[in-house]
Structure formats: C-alpha cells, structure tokens
Amino acid sequence: MIDAIATKIAVKIKEANPEETASVEVMKFALFGIIHNTLTFATALVVGLFLGQLYETLVAAFGFMILRFVSGGYHFKTPLSCLLFSSFVFVAIPFVPLNTTWFWIINVLTLALVLIFAPSNIKEHIRVSEKFFPVFKVISTILVIISFFLHNEIVTLAFFIQSVTLITFRREVKKA
Secondary structure, eight states, rough: OOHHHHHHHHHHHHHHHHHSSOOOHHHHHHHHHHHHHHHHHHHHHHHHTTTOHHHHHHHHHHHHHHHHHHBBBOSSSHHHHHHHHHHHHHGGGGOOOHHHHHHHHHHHHHHHHHHHHSSBBBBTOOOGGGGGGGHHHHHHHHHHHHHHHHHHHHHHHEEEEEEETTTTOOOOOOOO
C-alpha cells in the first residue's frame, strides 16, 4: 500500500517537472520512508491520545527514533510489521514504571549494547560512507550517557528497546 502511494506520488512529481527531479525510483524510495515513518508516528500518537498519554508517547517515539537514526538496528521484513511493532512500543513505554534500581540497570545495559553493537544493520539503509560509522557509535553513546542525566523513565526505556534491536547474531558458513 505505502509502496503504491509512494510510486504514484513520485510519478506525478516526475511528470510535473521531468528536467529538475530525481528519478522515479529515487523519489519513490525517499517518499516510502517519509510516508511509512509518518504513518507509524501518527498511529502511535492517535492511540497515545486516546489513552491519555499523548505527550509521553511523543517522548517515547522521539527518543526511540533519534537513537535509531544514529545507531541503526533490526528491520522487519514488511512495513506493516514495523508499523505495528513501533506503534505498540511507543504507546506501551509510558505505561511501564521503573524504580531507581531498574532505571540504572537498564541505562547500563543500554550503554553496553550501544558500545558493543552500534551502528548495526545501517549499511543498506543510509547513504553515508562507512568511515563515519565510528562517529555514529560516539553519537549513540553520548545520547545514552545524556539519558543517565535526564533521569527520564520514558527515554530510558525507549533507548533500551532501541538498543536491543542492535543485537545481531551472524551465522558463520563453514566451508567444506
């Protein structure tokens, strides 16, 4: 569905200005990301509004997405799976209470995961040279360290869930 909408919009843009626009494929790729992220964000915010947690859902979504932007992470096979999982996570986070002990444990675990795995699964999803990947790790680490000082349960949980998506298990193929 999102793919079809992105294609239609890209074709219309190309038809309107064929000389000064990128290819339909390039525009379709960019539009797909914009539409998908907007739908995910809007879905979470609407549900958060109905549950009386609009601001908290916004904080969870923003926290998750800002760390994801620089750290990467697992990508679902279908956009619908991603939309449903992300929306659920953004809405659920405000309802998870953290006491002080768990706040610190989760922050330390998040920091460890970011230090070990970030950036993860990012190569195919952004067009940035690999020489900048260490910078992404540093930025990810700084964001998590800042969360220690913010002492915000929602940001802590959003960062933790995002950091779990960084974990990769690579199977080695044995040569015969």
